[in-house]
Amino acid sequence: MSQVFTLPALPYADSALAPVISAQTIGFHYGKHHQAYVTNLNNLVKGKEYESMNLEQVIKASFGKDAPVFNNSAQVWNHTFYWNSLTPNKDLTKPSAKMAALIEKSFGSYENFKKEFHAAAVGQFGSGWAWLVAEGADKLKIVKTPNAETPLTGSDKALLTIDVWEHAYYLDFQNRRPDYVTTLIEQMLNWEFAEKNLA
Numbered sequence: 001m002s003q004v005f006t007l008p009a010l011p012y013a014d015s016a017l018a019p020v021i022s023a024q025t026i027g028f029h030y031g032k033h034h035q036a037y038v039t040n041l042n043n044l045v046k047g048k049e050y051e052s053m054n055l056e057q058v059i060k061a062s063f064g065k066d067a068p069v070f071n072n073s074a075q076v077w078n079h080t081f082y083w084n085s086l087t088p089n090k091d092l093t094k095p096s097a098k099m100a101a102l103i104e105k106s107f108g109s110y111e112n113f114k115k116e117f118h119a120a121a122v123g124q125f126g127s128g129w130a131w132l133v134a135e136g137a138d139k140l141k142i143v144k145t146p147n148a149e150t151p152l153t154g155s156d157k158a159l160l161t162i163d164v165w166e167h168a169y170y171l172d173f174q175n176r177r178p179d180y181v182t183t184l185i186e187q188m189l190n191w192e193f194a195e196k197n198l199a
Ligand code: MN3
Pocket: 029, 033, 079, 163, 165, 167, 168
């Protein structure tokens, strides 16, 4: 049976994150870039073994073996994960007591977590992603990945991500990647999503 990959709906209106992430950025980033990865993936998997797999299976099967399929499938997944990592709902931008305890245990303090996440996002040379991941059940870590790479191909569980490809911030922040990252970390991280991923 032939699998058709689809672009998941955005979890909020395209203007919901403005002015930090403008509707114009969402229009290009979600409407053009994310959609293009979906379209490319559907074209690339035609007639191949990937057609019988779900998205996560395609990412794992193509990693290190089939760059075009990996890049497009991982970018579909990473972007969906990114949209869900952000929220306009201020009630969700504070970690729960359980998550806060885990953050403190893993990073020493919430302030240190923010510093490490920021440093990874700013320090990723060129295009890529910064991630909060869980190693096992009770240790959190910050990692960064280049281009389309994703924690999904390893043993860490992804909890939150920030896209640091220039297309994520250039219309709103131009070259000021540090300001984009700071604003997301201070105002928009969806801790409810992070907690769901940890469960
Ligand atoms: Mn992107």
